[in-house]
Amino acid sequence: MSEQSNLADKLRSGKPVITGWSVLNVPMFVEMMARGGYEAVTIDLQHGMYDFASACDALAATALGGAHRIVRIPIGDNALAGRLADMGAECLIAPMINSREDAVSFARAVKYPPDGDRSWSPFRAAMLSGQTLEEYRQGANLQTLSLAMIETQEAIDALDDILSVAELDGVFVGPSDLSISLSNGARLDPNGEENARVCAGIAEKAVKAGKIAGIFCMNADKVKEAIQQGFCLMSHGIDRSFVADSIANTRREVDEITSA
Numbered sequence: 001m002s003e004q005s006n007l008a009d010k011l012r013s014g015k016p017v018i019t020g021w022s023v024l025n026v027p028m029f030v031e032m033m034a035r036g037g038y039e040a041v042t043i044d045l046q047h048g049m050y051d052f053a054s055a056c057d058a059l060a061a062t063a064l065g066g067a068h069r070i071v072r073i074p075i076g077d078n079a080l081a082g083r084l085a086d087m088g089a090e091c092l093i094a095p096m097i098n099s100r101e102d103a104v105s106f107a108r109a110v111k112y113p114p115d116g117d118r119s120w121s122p123f124r125a126a127m128l129s130g131q132t133l134e135e136y137r138q139g140a141n142l143q144t145l146s147l148a149m150i151e152t153q154e155a156i157d158a159l160d161d162i163l164s165v166a167e168l169d170g171v172f173v174g175p176s177d178l179s180i181s182l183s184n185g186a187r188l189d190p191n192g193e194e195n196a197r198v199c200a201g202i203a204e205k206a207v208k209a210g211k212i213a214g215i216f217c218m219n220a221d222k223v224k225e226a227i228q229q230g231f232c233l234m235s236h237g238i239d240r241s242f243v244a245d246s247i248a249n250t251r252r253e254v255d256e257i258t259s260a
């Protein structure tokens with residue numbers, strides 16, 4: 001495998017990677033996102049409609065479309081992180097990581113000994129990455145990434161501790177939950193100024209700690225801002241919005257005809 005052909009090497013080099021985001025459990029949508037040019041696709045098992053079986057199909061469809069495979073697990077479901085790594089996820093994102101302890105348990109579920117406690121059986125992962133089992137085993141701890149979501153005031157307070165976890169590869173900011181938490185429930189303001197300032201601080205600390213910094217972005221302007229702040233993994237585009245926007249636009253065409 002060439003040096004830059006895996007997601008971990010790309011992100012560690014600081015190269016910006018954009019990931020499409022999938023919540024509809026329709027594997028063909030993720031394949032279309034991959035074929036449509038997204039370098040990675042994230043399968044969302046926290047807020048999406050996926051279960052384990054459909055997530056496995058979506059991982060295969062992402063590979064078929066030629067994109068990198070990222071998964072967001074439900075809160076605290078570290079066992080599922082290991083299972084989805086077995087099924088070919090190259091990067092696991094865990095929501096609501098609020099302490100060093102949360103980060104250690106999550107990161108260790110993604111790594112084989114001596115860095116963690118992941119249990120052996122990555123047959124599907126080896127197949128999807130085009131490796132033998134032994135090749136996969138040798139590269140797995142470096143190439144299977146664990147990103148802890150920073151999305152609460154508690155996580156901001158514990159950020160140095162979280163970033164000090166050696167087994168953890170990086171952080172991923174959830175700006176919506178972050179804005180709710182920072183305002184103590186008063187506001188949903190993912191694109192607000194306070195959020196932008198706090199996100200810049202998270203990226204700076206993560207990069208200084210030698211960790212990967214990622215963030216969920218609501219639009220292209222936020223992607224641009226995130227790259228300037230030092231983030232290298234940015235989400236952009238959700239399958240449900242692609243469908244909703246397309247319905248609205250297509251419907252508007254006939255509205256114009258019938259109201260003429």
Ligand code: 3PY
Nearest residue numbers: 174175176177178216
């Ligand atoms: C957030 O913004 O809180 C997220 O988790 C993005 O999905």
Ligand code: MG
Nearest residue numbers: 095151174177
């Ligand atoms: Mg969130």
